[in-house]
Amino acid sequence: MGQQDHLVLGIMSGSSLDGLDFAICRFRLAEGGPFAVAEWEILAAETDPYPPTWKARLRSAPALPGRELWRLHADYGRWTGRRAAAFLAKYPALEPELAGSHGHTIFHDPARGFTTQIGDGAFIAQILGLKTVTEFRSGDLAAEGQGAPLAPVADKYLFPQYDAFLNLGGIANLSLKTPQGEYLAGDISGCCQVLDRLAARAGLAYDDEGKLAAGGSLAPALAQKLDALPFHDLPYPKSLGNAWVRESLWPLIDEMGLPAADALHSFTLWLAEKIAKDLERADTDCSAKTTASTTKQVLISGGGARNTFLVDQLRATQKEENPRFNFLVADRTTGDFKEAALMALCALLRTKGQTNSLSSATGAKRDSVNGALYLP
Template structure:
């Protein structure tokens, strides 16, 4: 899994046991080994500039990233000789996402990954849903349905914040809320930091009401769910409002983090009430879950709903496990995108399968 925050490549080797008879459920699963490989500066810059490339340059990057991912995965497996994976799933790195125009593009050529690993590889996990009229996102409800069946409400704090809520009939209402770690990390970078550890800088800052008001005025934030975001929207529309506000980094971090928590809480509680889900606890995962100031703000804003941070490998590598599960479902010819979450006309089977 390569996220929009560009912090690195998540690798996880997972085991799944499918139920022997319908309806589909996962009888058992585990993350047997996992690691995060930070992108070297040159790769981070290449991916950051990916939306500006010509078509030949994009094709070259697509192939090169596939080779790089395959090499990193191969090295990972040599460090765990006890593991014997039979299938690989790769989300790829999103560069363009516009469901209204019928496409979502992720770089990382599966044929090159398969060549490096000599294993079958599933990529392109969004296009069938988009072709069926969906947003192609979020995919997270697939993991929420099958891997966390005892929970009702979920929040991922990645480069983009997104949530899903289990409703009657094991359906899901879901969508992207707004930019998250992409904005927090860009602000921390102004202080020469990779990220705001624990939200310490944000906690030390002050509230900027004009910045919060400007964030509220963005039209996307008023659109109904299901909805999804592109990285371009975060960089071109959300980030400039935060970047160009004349205030200190701590004050902008404090304001954006607090505003983010309140916006998530508002949308989540509103959707939860509309879906009659009655969720009592929210399971939080993703890199932003380590930002204790953000979690504290969420906890305060979501009362009386309880906030629980997913722990262990399941918390840190939930998205990687999701992609592994989506690849397995694709191989089995089973739906791996939920129409109730994406707005598609029906559940879909997504993914291009590249032979070893």
């Protein structure tokens, strides 16, 4: 059986506005059968922090009039291309054949049939001199899906040894492999963008390892407020946009007026319990016709994977003997750049005409091949 190696650049901007994640990935594809990744690795990766001016522009984007938003779309594409070129210049021996860029999400409203990720791929392609794929969500929306999450594509092809996945980014989401080999997935609630905003009250960019949260006190009334949000009780698959976190979740936390440490402590405990409950409910739905009771291995990625207090609270939700879930933190490179690797993989799948959005994860009528391809 022959094999093919492909070097692909993945570019990701998350909802926490930490910066642009870049990852040069090598994928070795098996030939002679269904699409499969025989081997893969991240050869080089880094996060390029957003300067204050770009943070401000991206935060203000949802309120821009149409003309200015489209200008930002073009400007951000140019800026992304230039930053990606600067990253690639550090690794002249690595020559990607393709780039995949998620763009930055400004609107995500699948109930109304649209999602918006800015960052014009035409500029990225011209600046890099590489075929570039963007717009990874709209094809799934056209098939009546949520357009998210995309992560189960990486879970399927890159991490088949695990049973379930948690990405603790700006928004927390889960993915669970079903007995039929499909993936049930969706967004759980706000995560790092809430934790970072609370840490900012104490003058911190983020709560390092959850130390501030660990020293806080519990405010039980907060959990009651958060549990009452209708989204939290919806069945999977389901997805969130940043607007929901800003407009529905954050005000409930803010109006409590809690000290930063107490708010962090209370939200972290609630989130850990919520994640565990959602995983258990999803696992029950998936396994209703089976009798398997083995402990499921859950891989944790994203910035929240480095929040020791949050991970400890997740593990505390399980019984010491025969836990339903075993929470495993990904290594630093995988944990920080899984989503950038996902973008690289989705771009490669797009050029191969292969599915890069799974209907079992998004609720679409069918699997779909997503992405706008720009040639340099």
